[in-house]
Amino acid sequence: MPEYGYFLATxxxxxxxxxxxxxxxEQAGFQSLWISDHYHPWNDAQGQSPFVWSVIGALSEAVSLPVETAVTCPTVRIHPAVVAQAAATCAVMTNGRFRLGVGTGEALNEHILGHVWPPASVRMDMLEEAVLIMRRLFSGEEISHYGNHYRVENARLYTVPDEPVEIDISGFGPAATSLAARVGDGFITMMPDEELVTQFRKGGGNAKPVMGGTKVCYGTDRDEAVRTVRRLWSNQLLPGEMGQILPSPSHFEQLEPLITEQMVRDNTVCGDDADEHVSALNAFAEAGFDRIYVNQIGPGQRGFFDFYRTKVLPQLQR
Known part of the structure; x- marks a missing residue:
């Protein structure tokens, strides 16, 4: 039976x-947490973007649930040696209940220091080297590294967990899925794509966990929920590589007119039909996912958690 978690949207x-x-x-019965890692929101209507590592510190004191970043980009904005230190500290603070989800990132967050935003193939090569560096640092030994993309000299993490932090790799296509199977401790993807799960398993993923997530908008007024999704998260319906290459929230806002309310209705669970919510999460379970995360869009958080506690999670956990 899959594990069901909640996805915190920074x-x-x-x-x-x-x-x-x-x-x-935690009170509603969710079993773990994801948390996004952003420098910018996707648009000004979302309006926030706190530093994820500070928030995880607070979470470690507030709840006992496992926590994972979904996902951190350890390649451009923050050097992988620094990400390794942050992740190791989070693992210690959560008594080992922390996993590091990583991906190749978006220009929206990563180009802010003025570096050239590389093409996808280069970003994947950078990510693989970053994972190698972080794994070596999690050992607690002093390392030096002179690679194609990064230099590390005489670096040692003194605060490390008893076991190395597990690193899960995000992917949305065959190349990234192959990378996840080869060097990841798990695989993250945001669509219930059985073909990618099969590729990951056959490529070396074997018994490693596959994790996925989706966004919904619970509310008693379906039309209002649709409008809320379009106002706050229309970016998730943009096609192609736009999500990876557009550099600022204003660019995403310029594309919002392309996303209609009907597109939202067709692609996002909105409203209070428990069967629709259950069906959306079951699609991930049927595709072979081990952990499935859901995020509530908009202000109706308490109503969402009551709804899932009483109407949705009991059906999923049968």
């Missing part, structure tokens, strides 16, 4: 709100 909520949502998630 793009949309203040730190204290995220901590309170984590408390409600």
């Amino acid at each position: 793009e949309e909520f203040r730190p204290a709100d995220l901590v309170e949502q984590a408390r409600m998630a």
Whole structure:
């Protein structure tokens, strides 16, 4: 039976709100937490973007649930040696209940220091080297590294967990899935794509966990929920590589007119039909996912957690 977790959206909520949502998630019966890692929100309507590592510190004191970043980009904005230190500290603070989800990132967050934003093939090569560096540092030994993309000299992490932090790799296509199977401790993807799961398993993933997530908008007024999704998260329906290459929230806002309310209705679970919510999460279970995370879009957080506690999770956990 899959594990069901809650996905905290740093793009949309203040730190204290995220901590309170984590408390409600634990009380509602969710088994783990994802948390996004952004420098910018996708648009100004979302309006937030706290530093994820500070929030995880607060979560470690507020709840007992495992926590994972979904996902951190350890290649451009923050050097992998620094990400390794942050991840190791989080693992210690959560008593080993922390996993590091990583991916190749988006220009929206990573180009802010003025570096050239590389093409996808180069970003994947950078990610593989970053994972190698972080794994070596998790050993607690002093390392030096002179690679194609990074230099590390005489670096040692003194605060490390008893076991190395597990690193899960995000992918949305065959190349990234192959990378995840080869060097990851698990695989993250955001669509219930059985073909990618099969590729990951056959490529070396074997018994490693496959994790996925989706966004919904619970509310008693379906039309209002649709409008909320379009206002806050229309970016998730943009096609192709736009999500990876557009550099600022204003660019995503310019594309919002392309996303209609009907597109939202067709692609996002909105409203209070428990069967629709169950069906959306069951699609991941049927595709072979081990852990499935859900995020509530918009302000109706308490209603969402009550709804999932009483109507949705009991059906999923039969």
